[in-house]
Amino acid sequence: MASVRRVAWSATLTDLLGTPVGELAAEHIRQLVTDKVRETDELEFKATLYAKDDEHKVELCKDIAGLRNHRGGIILLGVGEKDAVANGCPEVPFSDPEERRMRQVVASGTAPHAAFEIRRVPGKSETRGFYVLIAEPSPFRPHAVLVADGLRYPRRDGTTTRYLSEAEVADLYRDRFRGEKQQTERLAQIAEEAIPHLDLTESQWWLVVSLVPNSPGDLQISFTARADIEQWARSEHNNGDLIDGFWGEVPPEAGVSVERYMLSSHADRGAPSRYPIAFCFTDGSTSAASTVRSVNDDTPQHKPVVLAPHLVLRAATALRLAGRHALRTGARGDAVVEVRLFGTPHSALGFTHSDIVEAHPSSLLVTDARAHLTLPLEALGGAPVDLLEATRLALGDIFNAFGCPEVLQIAPGGALCVAYFPSGYNVAGLAAAREIPTSHEPIPE
Numbered sequence: 001m002a003s004v005r006r007v008a009w010s011a012t013l014t015d016l017l018g019t020p021v022g023e024l025a026a027e028h029i030r031q032l033v034t035d036k037v038r039e040t041d042e043l044e045f046k047a048t049l050y051a052k053d054d055e056h057k058v059e060l061c062k063d064i065a066g067l068r069n070h071r072g073g074i075i076l077l078g079v080g081e082k083d084a085v086a087n088g089c090p091e092v093p094f095s096d097p098e099e100r101r102m103r104q105v106v107a108s109g110t111a112p113h114a115a116f117e118i119r120r121v122p123g124k125s126e127t128r129g130f131y132v133l134i135a136e137p138s139p140f141r142p143h144a145v146l147v148a149d150g151l152r153y154p155r156r157d158g159t160t161t162r163y164l165s166e167a168e169v170a171d172l173y174r175d176r177f178r179g180e181k182q183q184t185e186r187l188a189q190i191a192e193e194a195i196p197h198l199d200l201t202e203s204q205w206w207l208v209v210s211l212v213p214n215s216p217g218d219l220q221i222s223f224t225a226r227a228d229i230e231q232w233a234r235s236e237h238n239n240g241d242l243i244d245g246f247w248g249e250v251p252p253e254a255g256v257s258v259e260r261y262m263l264s265s266h267a268d269r270g271a272p273s274r275y276p277i278a279f280c281f282t283d284g285s286t287s288a289a290s291t292v293r294s295v296n297d298d299t300p301q302h303k304p305v306v307l308a309p310h311l312v313l314r315a316a317t318a319l320r321l322a323g324r325h326a327l328r329t330g331a332r333g334d335a336v337v338e339v340r341l342f343g344t345p346h347s348a349l350g351f352t353h354s355d356i357v358e359a360h361p362s363s364l365l366v367t368d369a370r371a372h373l374t375l376p377l378e379a380l381g382g383a384p385v386d387l388l389e390a391t392r393l394a395l396g397d398i399f400n401a402f403g404c405p406e407v408l409q410i411a412p413g414g415a416l417c418v419a420y421f422p423s424g425y426n427v428a429g430l431a432a433a434r435e436i437p438t439s440h441e442p443i444p445e
Helices: 008-017 026-034 054-068 096-109 166-197 223-237 308-328 377-381 384-394 396-401 427-434
Strands: 043-046 073-077 080-082 085-088 117-125 128-135 144-147 150-152 154-157 160-163 205-215 252-257 260-265 277-281 286-292 294-296 304-307 332-353 356-359 366-376
Touching: 008 043, 026 085, 026 117, 026 128, 043 080, 054 073, 054 096, 054 128, 054 144, 054 154, 054 160, 096 117, 166 205, 166 277, 166 286, 166 332, 205 308, 223 252, 223 260, 223 308, 277 308, 286 308, 294 332, 304 308, 308 332, 308 377, 308 384, 332 377, 332 396, 366 377, 366 384, 366 396, 377 384, 384 396
Parallel strands: 043 073, 304 332
Antiparallel strands: 073 128, 080 085, 117 128, 144 150, 154 160, 205 286, 205 332, 252 260, 260 277, 277 286, 294 304, 332 356, 332 366
């Protein structure tokens, strides 16, 4: 979209390659040879795949960790070099086992795990071409590599990779802890900033999902960008879908404030919100709030209960919105997330069995519950089953606060437990349309 800038860390690579990293094609790679492009601290060429012996396993780990400990970059497999200048395109064979092997080598040979992305760029055939190993700058640096019996900390330096001194390692650790503290403080800030915009006068429950990405993105503030984000919100998140429909059938309007877009219903214009509202920040952070249904249960005591099925689906749509906004801005990797549920004092958590509402037998009476965790952005913005598994994890502490040991509506792995949803939700139809596994057997309690 026109409103999204290039990811900051890869801007120089875009200039060097002639295209964004995510759009790199064989013709761009061959042009590097024609233009005799030199390796840089963000670009490395290798004519062949990494060999399977111990020496080359360490080399793979060193190369990936070296980029992630510096400014990020890419390794092009299938491009030869001489004296650090691209001089040929021999290409390499593609295979799923080779990609799994590279991931496993780096996962077991770096600490903390220096995750990276593998892209295939077909060359002369669909089975051969170029591997693009994408290693973003890491918020968790320094990443160590196991060399012999000790840990070493590599870092890309010009066209080579060197090991850091003790002082440099200590400085990176200080940066990591400082960054984690700042990220946590920012999460608390954007979560609290949403509260004054909500209508708290009625007896109802609010769910606020806040997210701050580890590797931030970059979004413009402009008239065009405001129109883009409003169109995106209306087309992608304003429908009756139980996973993507954060705003339901109420179309949002986009407003602007400092470093953020405000997406809210026209019905709330100039007043505290009664409908879903989201604050989408230019760095990919988000705070999204919506009400959660609550009723009195069907027992003689008529205890007030928060409807767990509605809570689960509202959390899923909010996480979906937040994750997709972060990815849309160019943010990558993981994100810290806060989920907060607050409202009518002394309510229980309500469930449905054959559309009869009842409180969970061991439910505690709660007014405010919160959860904090780290989730991968790709899971929130990707396959529905991954989103649902992330939702299950995000709501774990919330359900525990009410005295319920598990999120009964979602099984481990992301399957929907149909028995815990009212028939009006048509969960089985949703699951069939989105290829989500289901379970019709209640979880043993």
